[in-house]
Amino acid sequence: MSRAANGVHILPYSRVVGQEELKLALELNHVEPRIGGVLMAGTRGTAKSTLVRAFARMAHGELPVTLPINATDDRVLGGWELNALLRGEACPQPGLLEEADDKGLLYVDEVNLLDDHLVNIILDVVSTGVLSVQREGLATAKHLSFGLVGTMNPEEGGLRPQLLDRFGLMVTAGQLDVPARQRMIRTVLDFEQERTKEESGWLAAAGEDDAGIRKRLEAARQRVSSVHVPDGVLSLCATAAERVGAVGQRGEIVATLAARALAALEGADEAGPGHLRRVLPMALRHRRPETAHGAAFDWGPEDDAHVGDLFETA
DSSP: OOBOTTSOBOOOGGGOOSOHHHHHHHHHHHHOGGGOOEEEEOOTTSSHHHHHHHHHHHHHSSOOEEEOTTOOHHHHHOEEOHHHHHTTOOOEEOOHHHHHHHHSEEEETTGGGSOHHHHHHHHHHHHHSEEEEEETTEEEEEEOOOEEEEEEOGGGOOOOHHHHHHSSEEEEOOOOOHHHHHHHHHHHHHHHHHTTSSSOHHHHHHHHHHHHHHHHHHHHHHHGGGOBOOHHHHHHHHHHHHHTTOSSSHHHHHHHHHHHHHHHHTTOSBOOHHHHHHHHHHHHGGGSHHHHTTOOOOOOHHHHHHHGGGGTOO
């Protein structure tokens, strides 16, 4: 499908070119929601928003709930319906977090420009699964569950270390090489041409591929809790976190959850060193001391060198 219920055309997820690490992070967070959300960093024009919307359409059948930069507490948490108040009636109005619970995914674009206290509230709800509101005559506690994706352009400022740490996984959008750029251009041209047709073989094939991905994700989500994580992998994870100087313990917990989710996606009964190695950069890059103080989020050869020998004989 290329058209949402409201008539918005969305490039199918299976046709988004490149950005494999971003795709993997979204899929792992879907399979294992306890990962706690995905933060995507990258310069403008690297398809972050396109990818998030395409993923939401593929996984949940509709666009994500999008949080505007100028969102107020009432809009996010819920409040009183204004027209009802004018009539002298007290009628609670659900906020965007409850809407995300219905639709499955909350998307915060330019999360680094959002007020810190709102970001903290959202991350608390994702972490605890509970929205507690006690203000202005409202006193409610509701159980909510939704995926969280935040995007940011580091050129426009960063997040406080305390908020960075609360995102389970962090990935960086890379620049496409020349062949990938060519495929991207062709894909966009084909999509623009096919989306206006009443019947399109191109879109039908993409829809079938999206359905196949969704089926694989749901199967992995059902079986992830049964995937075994041996003590040897836990030891590797703890040692790797210590070597890169990861602040706190959330990084190794998230890395373990992500490794297990990756094993579930690949149909394995046990998470192995290979699964852990693939997810380590996503779980630890934003928890290194230098990153917390404004350094780049890249995970480069030096970072690999810190942990590489751990996996040589594992």
